[in-house]
Amino acid sequence: xxxxxxxxxxxxxxxxxxxxxxxxxxxxxxxxxxxxxxxxxxxxxxxxxxxxxxxxxxxxxxxxxxxxxxxxxxxxxxxxxxxxxxxxxxxxxxxxxxxxxxxxxxxxxxxxxxxxxxxxxxxxxxxxxxxxxxxxxxxxxxxxxxxxxxxxxxxxxxxxxxxxxxxxxxxxxxxxxxxxxxxxxxxxxxxxxxxxxxxxxxxxxxxxxxxxxxxxxxxxxxxxxxxxxxxxxxxxxxxxxxxxxxxxxxxxxxxxxxxxxxxxxxxxxxxxxxxxxxxxxxxxxxxxxxxxxxxxxxxxxxxxxxxxxxxxxxxxxxxxxxxxxxxxxxxxxxxxxxxxxxxxxxxxxxxxxxxxxxxxxxxxxxxxxxxxxxxxxxxxxxxxxxxxxxxxxxxxxxxxxxxxxxxxxxxxxxxxxxxxxxxxxxxxxxxxxxxxxxxxxxxxxxxxxxxxxxxxxxxxxxxxxxxxxxxxxxxxxxxxxxxxxxxxxxxxxxxxxxxxxxxxxxxxxxxxxxxxxxxxxxxxxxxxxxxxxxxxxxxxxxxxxxxxxxxxxxxxxxxxxxxxxxxxxxxxxxxxxxxxxxxxxxxxxxxxxxxxxxxxxxxxxxxxxxxxxxxxxxxxxxxxxxxxxxxxxxxxxxxxxxxxxxxxxxxxxxxxxxxxxxxxxxxxxxxxxxxxxxxxxxxxxxxxxxxxxxxxxxxxxxxxxxxxxxxxxxxxxxxxxxxxxxxxxxxxxxxxxxxxxxxxxxxxxxxxxxxxxxxxxxxxxxxxxxxxxxxxxxxxxxxxxxxxxxxxxxxxxxxxxxxxxxxxxxxxxxxxxxxxxxxxxxxxxxxxxxxxxxxxxxxxxxxxxxxxxxxxxxxxxxxxxxxxxxxxxxxxxx
Amino acid sequence: xxxxxxxxxxxxxxxxxxxxxxxxxxxxxxxxxxxxxxxxxxxxxxxxxxxxxxxxxxxxxxxxxxxxxxxxxxxxxxxxxxxxxxxxxxxxxxxxxxxxxxxxxxxxxxxx
Numbered sequence: 007x008x009x010x011x012x013x014x015x016x017x018x019x020x021x022x023x024x025x026x027x028x029x030x031x032x033x034x035x036x037x038x039x040x041x042x043x044x045x046x047x048x049x050x051x052x053x054x055x056x057x058x059x060x061x062x063x064x065x066x067x068x069x070x071x072x073x074x075x076x077x078x079x080x081x082x083x084x085x086x087x088x089x090x091x092x093x094x095x096x097x098x099x100x101x102x103x104x105x106x107x108x109x110x111x112x113x114x115x116x117x118x119x120x121x122x123x124x125x126x127x128x129x130x131x132x133x134x135x136x137x138x139x140x141x142x143x144x145x146x147x148x149x150x151x152x153x154x155x156x157x158x159x160x161x162x163x164x165x166x167x168x169x170x171x172x173x174x175x176x177x178x179x180x181x182x183x184x185x186x187x188x189x190x191x192x193x194x195x196x197x198x199x200x201x202x203x204x205x206x207x208x209x210x211x212x213x214x215x216x217x218x219x220x221x222x223x224x225x226x227x228x229x230x231x232x233x234x235x236x237x238x239x240x241x242x243x244x245x246x247x248x249x250x251x252x253x254x255x256x257x258x259x260x261x262x263x264x265x266x267x268x269x270x271x272x273x274x275x276x277x278x279x280x281x282x283x284x285x286x287x288x289x290x291x292x293x294x295x296x297x298x299x300x301x302x303x304x305x306x307x308x309x310x311x312x313x314x315x316x317x318x319x320x321x322x323x324x325x326x327x328x329x330x331x332x333x334x335x336x337x338x339x340x341x342x343x344x345x346x347x348x349x350x351x352x353x354x355x356x357x358x359x360x361x362x363x364x365x366x367x368x369x370x371x372x373x374x375x376x377x378x379x380x381x382x383x384x385x386x387x388x389x390x391x392x393x394x395x396x397x398x399x400x401x402x403x404x405x406x407x408x409x410x411x412x413x414x415x416x417x418x419x420x421x422x423x424x425x426x427x428x429x430x431x432x433x434x435x436x437x438x439x440x441x442x443x444x445x446x447x448x449x450x451x452x453x454x455x456x457x458x459x460x461x462x463x464x465x466x467x468x469x470x471x472x473x474x475x476x477x478x479x480x481x482x483x484x485x486x487x488x489x490x491x492x493x494x495x496x497x498x499x500x501x502x503x504x505x506x507x508x509x510x511x512x513x514x515x516x517x518x519x520x521x522x523x524x525x526x527x528x529x530x531x532x533x534x535x536x537x538x539x540x541x542x543x544x545x546x547x548x549x550x551x552x553x554x555x556x557x558x559x560x561x562x563x564x565x566x567x568x569x570x571x572x573x574x575x576x577x578x579x580x581x582x583x584x585x586x587x588x589x590x591x592x593x594x595x596x597x598x599x600x601x602x603x604x605x606x607x608x609x610x611x612x613x614x615x616x617x618x619x620x621x622x623x624x625x626x627x628x629x630x631x632x633x634x635x636x637x638x639x640x641x642x643x644x645x646x647x648x649x650x651x652x653x654x655x656x657x658x659x660x661x662x663x664x665x666x667x668x669x670x671x672x673x674x675x676x677x678x679x680x681x682x683x684x685x686x687x688x689x690x691x692x693x694x695x696x697x698x699x700x701x702x703x704x705x706x707x708x709x710x711x712x713x714x715x716x717x718x719x720x721x722x723x724x725x726x727x728x729x730x731x732x733x734x735x736x737x738x739x740x741x742x743x744x745x746x747x748x749x750x751x752x753x754x755x756x757x758x759x760x761x762x763x764x765x766x767x768x769x770x771x772x773x774x775x776x777x778x779x780x781x782x783x784x785x786x787x788x789x790x791x792x793x794x795x796x797x798x799x800x801x802x803x804x805x806x807x808x809x810x811x812x813x814x815x816x817x818x819x820x821x822x823x824x825x826x827x828x829x830x831x832x833x834x835x836x837x838x839x840x841x842x843x844x845x846x847x848x849x850x851x852x853x854x855x856x857x858x859x860x861x862x863x864x865x866x867x868x869x870x871x872x873x874x875x876x877x878x879x880x881x882x883x884x
Numbered sequence: 885x886x887x888x889x890x891x892x893x894x895x896x897x898x899x900x901x902x903x904x905x906x907x908x909x910x911x912x913x914x915x916x917x918x919x920x921x922x923x924x925x926x927x928x929x930x931x932x933x934x935x936x937x938x939x940x941x942x943x944x945x946x947x948x949x950x951x952x953x954x955x956x957x958x959x960x961x962x963x964x965x966x967x968x969x970x971x972x973x974x975x976x977x978x979x980x981x982x983x984x985x986x987x988x989x990x991x992x993x994x995x996x
Contacts, residue, residue, distance in 0.1 A: 029961075033912060034931055036960045040913040043956070062928070069931030073939060 030073055034066060067394045088407035096411060102380055103412070105779075106373050109772060110416035110463075113362075113369030114455040115423025116765065120362045121451035122428055124355050127441045128348055133270075135211025136304070140343040141171075141311055143301035143318060145336045149593075149606055154297040158283070158290075160325060160333070161299055167321045170314040171303035175206040176283070178298045179274035186279065187547045187737045188242065189255030195242055196545045196737040197278035199232075199256075201285060201299075209302055210273070217250040217265025220282040227291055229284030232261045236269035238278040257706070258549020261285075274300075294332035295604055295669075302343065315340035331603040350837075351439055354758045357835045361516060361765040364509045366455060368769050370462040371506045372776045373412075375499055377463070379783040381405075409463035417456040424452065434757055499780050500816055507820025507857065508827060510766070510773040514853035515828035517766035519839055520759040522849050524752065526841030532584065532748060533685035533694075535624030539744035540712045540721055541583045544729060545737045546705070554704025560732060561708060562638075565616060567728045574714040574721070578622035579702060580615045583709045584687040585747040592698070596655060597665035597675050604669045610651050611687065611695045612668075614702040620646075620682055622713050630662045630680030638701045645676040650684050651696035666698070676700065689751045691840045709740075718743060758838060770857065774864040781813045782868040789875055797877040806873045813865035814858070821854045896929070896937045898980060901973040904947060904965040911952075911960035912938060938963060946972045 038059055045055035060066075096103040131137045143164070145156050156164075161176045168174070178201040188197045204220050207213055214233055224231055232254075234243055243249050243263070253260050256279070267280065283291065290296070305314055318338045326334040388401060424447050544564075551557050561579055568577035582588040592612035595601045602608075617633040619625075628649060637644050645666055652661045665675040684694035702708070714721055722741050729738050785792070792805055829845045836844040896919075903918045904910060910918070915938075916929040941947045946969035952962045965973070 030935065032959065033961050034935065036911070036954075036958055037913040037916070037931065039958060040911075040954065040960075044917075062930070066931060069935055072932050073935045 027070075027074075030070060034069065038066075065393075071394065071400075085403075085407070088404050089411070091404065092408040092411045095408060099380070102376060105775060106376050106412050107416045107419060109369045109372045109376075109775070110413065110459050111419035111423055112768060112772075113366040114416060114420035114452070114459050115427060116362045116768070117366050117455040118420060118424035118447055118452040119427035119431060120355075120358050120761075121454075122424070122446065122448040123431060123435075123439075124359055125448045125451065127351060127439060128355060130441070132344060132347065134273075134343075135209070137343065139305040140209075141303045141305055141314055141340050142343045142346050143303060143315075144339050145297055145322075146339050147335050147337070147605065149335055149608060156299045156301050157294050157297050157332075158286070158299055159292055159294050160297075160322065160336075161301055163325055164301065164318050164321055168303075168314075168317055170306060170309045170317045172306050173205055173209050173304050175203050175209045175302045176299040177202045177206055177274050177302070178283075179277060179300070180298070186257045187255075187545045187735070188279070189258065189547060189735065190242060194545075194547060194735045194737045196543070196739050197238060198276045199279040199281055200274040200277040201281045201283050202274075203283050206302070209304060212268065212271055214265030215268040216247050217263070219265060220284075224282035224284045226284050227286060227288040229282045230259065230261045231264040231282060232256065232285075233265050233267055233280040234263055235267050235278050235280075236271065239266045255547070255549075256281075258547040294329055303340075311340050311342060330605075332605050334603075335605045347441055351754070353835065353837050354754070357516065357838065358758070358761055358765075360831075360834075361513055361762055364513055365765055365769055365772075366458060368506050368509050368772045368776075370459065371502050371509075372772050372779075373459075373462060375502045375506075375776050375779055377409075378499055378502075379779060406464060410460070413456070413460040413463045416459060417452075420456065420459075421447070421452065431761070434760065439754075439757070496784070499783075503777055503780050503813075503816045504820040504823065506773045506776045507817050507861070508824035510769040511821050511824025511854060511857055512828050512831060513762070513766040513769045514857060515824070515832055515850055516835060517759070517763040518849040518853045519832055519835065519842055519844065519846060520755070520762050522842045522846065523838070523840040524755055524759055527690045527752060527755070530686065530690040530841075532690060533625060533683050534584065534744075536744040536748050538713050538715055539623065540714065540718050541586075541740075541742055541744060541747070542710050542712075542722070542725065542738060543707070543740040544710060545707050545739075546733075547735045548706045550733075550735060551706070557705050558703060561616070561702065561705070564710075564729065564732055567732070568710065568712060568725060571714075571716075571721075571724045571728070573716040574712055576618060576622040576713040578616045578619040578711045579708045580613055580619055580711060581702070581705065581708060582613055582687075583711060583744075583747070584685050585689070585744070585751050586709070587688075589688070593669040594666045594698070595669070597667055607669055608655070609696075610647070611697040613697060613699050614705070615699050616702055619699070619711070622711050623685075624713075625685060626683040628681050628683055630678070632680055632682070633699075633701050641701060641703060643674050643676045644679045644701070646680040646682055646699040647678055648682050648684050648694070648697040648699075650694040651698060652681050654696050690748075711744075755838075755840075770860055773857070774860050777813055777817065777861050778864040778867060780816075781809065781865055782871070784812065785809060785868045785872045788872070792872050792875045793877040793879075796875060802873040805875070806869045809869035809872045810862070810865045813869075814862065817858060817861040817865075821857060824857075825850050825854060895980075896933060897941055898973070898976045900937060900941060900963075901946065901965065901969055901976065904963060905970065905973055909952075909962040909964040911954060911962050913960070915963065941969070944972075945969075 041059035041062060042052075042055045045058050046052060050058060132140070134140065143156065145154055145160070147154070155178070156176070158176070161174075165174045165176075180199055180201070186197055186199050188195045204222065204225055207219050213219060215236065216239075217233075219233070220229070220231060223229065239245055239249070249263055250265060251262060253262050255261075261281075303314060305311070315338055318340065322333070322336055322338050326336065391404075392401065428447055546557060546560065551560070565577050565579060568574060582590065590612055591609045593604055593607040593609045595607055615633070617635050617638045620627055620632050630646075632646060633644065636642070647661060655661070656664070661678045661681065664678050666678065667675040682699070685697065686692060687695060687697070710725070712721065712725070716724075718741060726738055729736050795805065796802070828850060832844040842849065899919050899922075900915055903915050903922075907914070907918060912934055916934055919929050920927055938947070938949075942949060942963075946966060947963045948966050949961050949963045952960060954960045
């Protein structure tokens with residue numbers, strides 16, 4: 007009861023502060039006066055009486071402070087005061103405040119941005135029904151190049167026999183090899199398409215937004231319906247619901263639009279059109295040689311990916327016994343669907359995540375350093391405050407308030423930095439990092455980073471307060487700044503600098519390795535001359551060219567017309583250009599060696615080209631001859647291989663004059679007439695695949711390659727009119743310079759390099775600031791000592807050396823630790839590197855040198871200042 | 885002076901109440917002097933403990949204060965016991981006696 011009354015009264019005490027202070031002043035001065043009077047009565051002199059009275063009754067100011075504390079509710083009452091005071095302190099120290107706030111804000115902002123990307127790409131579930139149990143199945147054959155999909159008959163067998171999946175679906179994303187031409191009244195557009203089984207929709211929990219999906223009969227050969235993506239519907243089909251049920255020409259055949267997929271649905275990636283598997287003809291559906299499908303399965307509860315893979319492999323080995331010519335040698339690979347989406351970016355995102363984590367650590371270390379240094383200079387201030395009656399708790403509260411202020415401002419700024427960073431990443435990574443279409447600054451992430459920063463500042467803020475409030479006020483007041491050069495806090499600061507340098511060196515090593523990789527890659531020759539090469543795709547409406555001969559005639563005439571364009575030096579055609587990401591391999595047997603069935607026969611990348619392809623591309627002919635016009639006209643049984651293929655299959659003999667027979671054309675053994683240089687078809691960092699070239703034959707889809715000095719816009723206009731003059735129904739698209747294709751293939755690396763070097767630079771700046779801060783602070787604390795040294799005859803140069811060595815010693819220790827850490831940690835990024843060892847001593851050495859140079863500069867400035875210390879001034883300073 | 889002990893808050897409140905009961909309305913200085921005298925100058929009461937304690941008692945309603953004039957006409961705040969304060973004094977005194985009695989007996993038995 008009485009305590010409630012006490013609180014009410016204390017709440018009242020929050021108001022009318024100045025009146026009450028005056029009242030207390032009156033009361034205490036009255037008290038003092040009475041005491042003095044009594045002392046005088048006892049026979050003391052006036053002066054003595056006053057002095058004695060003051061001693062008797064203790065500190066007046068400290069009494070007032072504890073009285074005030076008792077009067078109001080302490081925390082609320084003092085919080086406002088502390089906030090005001092803290093803000094004033096920060097405002098009056100703009101250097102300290104801006105460095106601390108910027109440091110923390112950059113650290114938090116970078117973390118928030120990168121973690122938001124990680125969340126969007128790696129952590130957010132796929133936008134499908136119950137995505138965690140979705141598994142993707144592919145097949146792999148060691149005799150073939152790379153991994154491939156699954157043949158449709160294999161899928162049907164798996165679907166019917168497995169016990170591990172609740173449901174299965176198959177899709178064929180033709181994007182890598184094929185497009186269809188969508189005939190519209192005004193133009194012909196080439197569109198990406200995929201084939202899907204009916205179960206695909208139920209499995210992913212997606213239905214057409216307008217119209218309906220496929221019917222059961224659409225899984226039987228001859229189905230002529232299709233679904234359009236929302237984007238295609240908007241872009242080319244008019245965006246009206248009326249178009250459902252209308253007929254369109256796909257590759258010259260009539261298909262009915264049955265529905266439109268919901269907007270934002272993009273799976274299989276990039277598909278404008280979804281066709282039912284029934285769009286294949288019966289022979290394709292029974293084809294065991296093509297492996298184009300990828301299989302989705304939803305795991306039953308309690309089944310894991312490994313068990314599923316084992317069971318499907320079991321089914322596949324039965325198929326291999328039943329169909330040894332086509333089905334033997336295949337191994338089924340199952341993995342979570344998410345892996346397929348995320349794939350290679352996982353490693354680089356983890357590396358970036360590590361990098362920003364280190365940045366945050368460095369930022370925290372820097373702020374710790376700053377605050378520790380400041381706390382030491384504030385010893386005197388705290389001593390005064392404590393002498394005036396501020397209790398230990400009150401001092402701690404005060405420093406905490408300042409810490410909160412710093413953390414709060416930093417977080418607000420970090421929000422801005424993070425958003426900006428995300429926008430930059432979004433701009434750079436657009437279309438190059440999967441699943442990055444929709445992402446935003448992640449609140450949880452921001453909260454995490456901010457929480458860490460707040461904890462840091464609190465921890466740091468409280469440490470000096472604890473230390474300071476323990477300081478005997480008399481000691482601190484009398485001895486001035488000299489006394490506090492406490493060995494322990496200097497050691498803490500030194501340790502912080504060492505760790506900061508070590509972390510920075512780690513980041514620099516990562517960035518250095520990425521840089522060197524890119525440099526090594528830039529030195530790799532693609533195997534052709536990319537300058538002045540423009541490539542574009544053309545697609546014929548198949549139904550209008552029923553005979554293969556018609557297509558070759560068309561291409562011959564087109565190439566002739568293209569060569570006649572002024573400014574075009576050379577024009578050629580190929581089914582796939584290097585660096586387009588497209589590929590098709592063929593299986594073959596070497597005449598005179600054991601004839602193997604298709605599933606065991608070796609493979610090579612197969613390209614069909616026009617006679618002057620090698621010259622147009624600038625691919626070197628190393629031996630033999632290239633195709634002649636005659637080879638082309640007569641469809642001669644000849645073949646050109648690359649050096650990788652020659653090395654692989656004829657390591658000790660001459661392949662020229664040998665014969666190959668393709669599995670798909672058993673009656674036409676081809677004579678090897680030439681060997682050309684290797685082309686880095688799948689990226690500068692990829693191995694050289696064995697490649698074989700044949701004269702082009704029947705085609706529906708071709709890449710034109712032009713060497714010319716015209717700019718691509720005017721070149722494209724000329725080419726477009728030439729193509730239209732031959733056939734308006736031919737789609738012309740995918741224009742790109744070879745330089746662009748090359749540089750696009752390096753884009754992910756450049757993205758990683760850019761971010762990593764940005765972070766490393768940030769770390770370097772923070773570290774330099776940190777080193778500078780500690781040394782400058784140390785110098786200002788040691789002015790007196792330096793003054794004495796100089797008074798005793800120390801040369802300025804020796805002082806300079808003393809200070810610089812003091813800083814560089816820390817840098818060297820930190821660098822050594824950093825290199826040790828880097829030699830362990832950079833191993834995690836070895837898959838991101840090219841042509842450089844993860845522990846490359848040259849890189850490590852260079853970045854250590856760079857760091858040392860920057861650190862030296864940071865040491866030099868305060869050392870110069872120390873050197874200029876005027877002994878007279880320094881000694882008089884106190 | 886160094887051998888004087890500071891008074892702890894809990895007992896100081898009791899001493900203040902007892903002083904006010906015995907001497908009637910009194911100013912802070914008077915209370916301090918009285919306590920020091922009663923302790924045979926073994927205790928030192930300084931502002932830092934006295935005034936917050938007075939404020940606390942006032943907030944709890946055990947004492948009230950008003951401005952008045954001292955013997956030699958100096959303006960001073962006079963504190964006096966309220967009714968609640970009188971009851972509180974009885975209660976506190978009883979508790980204290982009990983506590984000391986228990987402690988005394990305890991120390992006694994230890995010694996024997």
